[in-house]
Amino acid sequence: MFPSRYVQRLLLGSLLASGLTPGQAQQPLVPKGPVVIRNVNVVDVRAGQVISNQQVVIRGGCIDVVGRQAPAGGAVLTIDGRGKYLIPGLWDAHSHALTSQPAADAALAQYLVHGVTGVRDVSSARPRAELAETVRAVDAGERPGPHLVLAGVLDGPGTFSPGARLAHTQAQGRAQVDTQAAAGWACIETRALLPRAAYLGAAEAAAQRRLGFGGDIPEAVTVGEALAAGHRCVAHLDKVLLGCSPRETEIVAARAAILTGPRPAWTLQQHRAEQQAAINADFNPGRCARLAADLVQRGTFVVPLLGADQAESPNGPGTCARWHGAADSTTVALHRQLVAMLHHEGVRLLAGSDAGPQQDAAYGLGLIEELERLVAAGLPPDEALLTATLVPAVLLGRQTELGEVAPAHNADVVLLDANPLDDIRNLRRVQTVIVRGRIYNRAALDALAAEAAKPAATLRTVAR
Structure with missing residues (x-):
């Protein structure tokens, strides 16, 4: 019976x-x-x-x-x-989980284990057709994993981002965005070495196509220029901190000049390290408050990625952590002060782990650790939780x-x-x-x- x-x-x-x-x-x-x-x-x-x-x-x-x-x-x-x-379910707004097939095999199940049901992946080292097949297999239930949103990557000559589309001129920037949009990328992520002209061309094309546009603010572009161009989601805090310096325009111009020379990534990395103490000393709370107000008015999102400050990176500029992370205690403290101030002013913060094979960050657990860092920086637990739930939904236009x-x-x-x-x-x-x-x-x-x-x-x- x-x-x-x-x-x-x-x-x-x-x-x-x-x-x-x-x-x-x-x-x-x-x-x-x-x-x-x-x-x-x-x-x-x-x-x-x-x-x-x-x-x-x-x-x-x-x-x-x-x-x-x-x-x-x-x-x-x-x-x-x-x-x-x-x-x-939690969302990781900045991950390199799909950099390679072994990385994806390690990452997708781990995300679910830690309660992460959505990932915005910003790596493009593999052809989009391969990434699309991974998304299809996960959506069909053929393999476990979170929902996946794919971002195409755009950078300049000398890039250390495998698979990134390259652009040097304004026309090339526009053309690359058109190509990536036609290929089906959900949004465009810019990288540090993208020249200013190419960046502005890419921003124009993304706006015309109503394509999400964000990522690193390139070294040749000021924060104000990026916001005016429609940079909707800012990854990392290093350029936000630079925007709090009255010498931002001068420093950005010097970095733009380095991009035209030999070995721009290595030279620029050394230049940045030499400048950091002066940038920290220049920190201007009033200028920072005005920048925060601009971020709020434009509805811009910021992904602090505080975990980059604690990552142990291999030698060379080829990782997000080494490029954007704080190498000294003063910069670490300023990044956390920035998070508290941006939150207080009402800037929309997103939690991201920056997890990837080079960072050796734990997929899924890395996002939990980032939320814990946000709380340590001053966010109440309920508002930290928003950065991995409702705020990512708003970024994706799927809050309903x-x-x-x-x-x-x-x-x-x-x-x-x-x-x-x-x-x-x-x-x-x-x-x-x-x-x-x-x-x-x-x-x-x-x-x-x-x-x-x-x-x-x-x-x-x-x-x-």
């Missing part, structure tokens, strides 16, 4: 809560009907508060109901949420479907054993991840972590 549907629901719910699933525990559960998470504490990221004892109904990968009552009957799976906290535990939103959610608003480190206490209608309990996540550790170990060996 087969058990009733009611008893089946109870059995399935008990198995999931205890860390087991029917059949193979390491496989995600893919229910064929509605799922109810009962009596859970929902973290309202928009209000910065916890709503207790909620019933969350998920149908077909979407959140159908959030409230005190759930519709009677129909659920094929019930998850006991008592004493647990439900948050929207991502970034909140709310009806009509994607059911990309994470069940935690403790409240992240009490302590941001509680984001490490992942119990269940739901993404694309697949439910990964603790046993399935542990299996994913073990499987991902194999290519990760190989990748670390190759990087050394």
